[in-house]
Amino acid sequence: MISVLLVDDDALTLELHRTYVERVDGFRVVAECTGARAAVSAILERPPAEGIDLVLLDMTMPDGTGLDVLRHVRARAADVDVIAVTGVRDADVVRQMVGLGVAQYLVKPFSFAVFRDRLEQYRAYRERAREATGPATQSEIDAMLGALRPTASVALPKGLSPDTLDRVTGAVRGSGPLSAAEAASALGMSRVAARRYLEHLADTGQVVRSPRYGTPGRPETEYGWHP
Template sequence: MIGVLLVDDEALTLDLHRQYVQRLEGFRVVAECSGARSALSALLERPTAGDIELVLLDMTMPDGSGLDVLRHVRARARNVDVIAITSVRDADVVRQAVALGAVQYLVKPFTFADFRERMSQYARFRERADETTGAATQAEIDAMLGALRPVAAPAPKGLTPETLERVSIRLRDAGALSAREAAEALGMSRVAARRYLEHLADAGRAERAQRYGAPGRPEAEYRWRG
């Protein structure tokens, strides 16, 4: 289980992020902070500091910025991963956050599907890093860094990027869908839904399998892989 520290100055946002983390496998909330100073205390002084492996860090707080937190943590050589979660879109802030070691930058507002995708990417990165020991090969390094990036699935001829995104989001939220279920949920034909689902499977974003148990012919089921 990856220990998570939540940092945000809005109580409702903290509550939402806690619920999001609790819906994920492999993560647990260790502590919550509503400001920069309390975040530094949690990371550097409290007994729970050693349990924190990932920080979901807001960039704007009344008593300091997320960048301030990152600078102090790095100055103390604290080895912890950070995902910036913020409404700040300033390119210079993004650059500084990355330079200080943020592995992801997620802009508010976002859906649970967006959150789950970034956390899944981070979990894959951790898995790759844990599997690699000693001197890493270039391929191993590429695999570690590549795990933090989404796999592009451009729409081929006849498929629109907008509809592909809708189908992707629906499949991510549902976890598993047949073409019939996707068509009913999105108001499109079963043939069109199957084309988009097949494309996601061919691109490695989904897995296809046969669903049994219902009367009649078995139907293909698609499961989101991310």
């Protein structure tokens, strides 16, 4: 399990991010902080056996910034990875964070799907790094660095909402193969709308279409998560 420290001065944001982390396999929240000083202490003073692997770090807090936290941590050579999770878009801040070794820079607000993808990319990076022992080959190095690069996002067709797409995606992932009618009933939307979202997921390779037999008439199409 990858141990995660959440750092944000907003209680509702902490709760949201905790819920998000709990929905991603292989991650667990082990500590939460609402300030910069508390974050530095949590990272540097936590017993090694209960160490923190990853920090989801906000940039703006009452007693300091995410940059302050990362500078203190790097000065003490703490072996911890950091993903910036912030509304700060200033290019100079981004450059400084990259220079201090941040693994990802995630701008608020974002959907759970985007959050999940970034954590899964980070998990893939850790797995590749663990597999590469001794002198790494160029292909192993490329694979490790490539795992942290966000995949290109697919533009949504006109009329589709990212938030609703996230809900439909979660329904298919969590419930197994669904027909458009079943997805519509579960999510409180029209069958036509549910089919549009499911067809988009199928067109982008995230779900698989298959015929469902066993009922009179033409077989119904069901949509299952891509294995």
